[in-house]
Amino acid sequence: MSEENTRYDASHIQVLQGWEAVRKRPGMYVGSTSERGLRQMVFEVADRAVNEVLAGRAASVDITLTPDGSVCVADDGPGGPLDETEGASGPGLEALLTHMQAGVGAGDRHDVTIGFCGVGPAVVNALSSRMTAEVRRKGARWVQEYARGVAATPLTEVGTVTGSGTTIAFWPDADIFGATEFSFDALEERFRELAFLNQGLEISLTDLRRPDEPRSVRLSFPGGTRDFVDFLDDHTAASAPMDTIAFEREDPRMGGVMEVAFRWCNCPDERVQSFANSRPTIGGTHAMGFRDGMTAAITAYAREQGLLTPTDPDFSADRIGAGLTAVVSVKLDRPEFEGSTRGVLGNSEVRDCVGQAVQDHLGRWLKEDPDRAAAVIDQIVQGARRN
Structure with missing residues (x-):
């Protein structure tokens, strides 16, 4: 074997920048590129909304599977902070959705991690062709769009609202996952477990992918x-x-x-x-x-x-x-x-x-x-x- 073939130096080391590492090895972050990985994507986004309810800041969580292939997760809490200057209630919106593990809880008894890893919604953003975020806070409605982990538009105020809350929608990247068909039954099973184990938690799961056969369940169990x-x-x-x-x-x-x-x-x-x-x-x-x-x-x-x-x-x-x-x-x-x-x-x-x-x-x-x-x-x- 020649010296050229056996020599190994810094030039042989590949350094992946930004979200490139997540997109190259998605299984390390969400488990797989099959339906199981898609399910973990939903859980990573729903984590924050569920913990808003358990902390008493929101009353319910709504998850919707839409006809265009996206998943929409909404809560009726006070609306996530727009930036880090708004107090200690969590990272700003863009940091939450673009920084690895930003906003992940401490993991004590009061914190729920729905998926197996708890990597946070930023990883979901990186593995999605598109993500949109809407924050309804203090009478104003703010929106921002992302593409493959990066902000595509600035955070923009687009009008006034009477209610409050946060809505995040994402479209899994077909280049990574191929088929992007979510299992309603598998999602229902895990969210039902959470509702049983956390009295006071109310979760609605709705499937609108087939307009002629919509499905919807409301999960809330006072008896725990x-x-x-x-x-x-x-x-x-x-x-x-x-x-x-x-x-x-x-x-x-x-x-x-x-x-x-x-x-x-x-x-x-x-x-x-x-x-x-x-x-x-x-x-x-x-x-x-x-x-x-x-x-x-x-x-x-x-x-x-x-x-x-x-x-x-x-x-x-x-x-x-x-x-x-x-x-x-x-x-x-x-x-x-x-x-x-x-x-x-x-x-x-x-x-x-x-x-x-x-x-x-x-x-x-x-x-x-x-x-x-x-x-x-x-x-x-x-x-x-x-x-």
């Missing part, structure tokens, strides 16, 4: 995780041997709050979903604590009532899972996740906190409603003996 369990059970709820147990508890030891709801139904399947700071998780210390508390309470009650003989072993977590539907949600000031995808919660103190709370609430219910408690225990005992 209790409503979530009802939804997961669906048609099996009528055969439940127990009402839903639901509680919320603040625990300073874990620096956060837990919201838990569960019940058993007369079916063999287990439906347990866990969340940390409104993110879906595949497991972690909150899920382990839930199972610890369940097994401890069930085993203790069964022994007190003579439903387990002295030679019978304690129940294991897999034994109590048959027919169990549960939602375990924790919101922490300092969440610690294992791995970059944040699918597993790692805060060690959460396990004991959730476990003790579940054991207390389930143990109390078992003693207060012995007839239904007997039905639940019998279902678990029979299932354990069959196995």
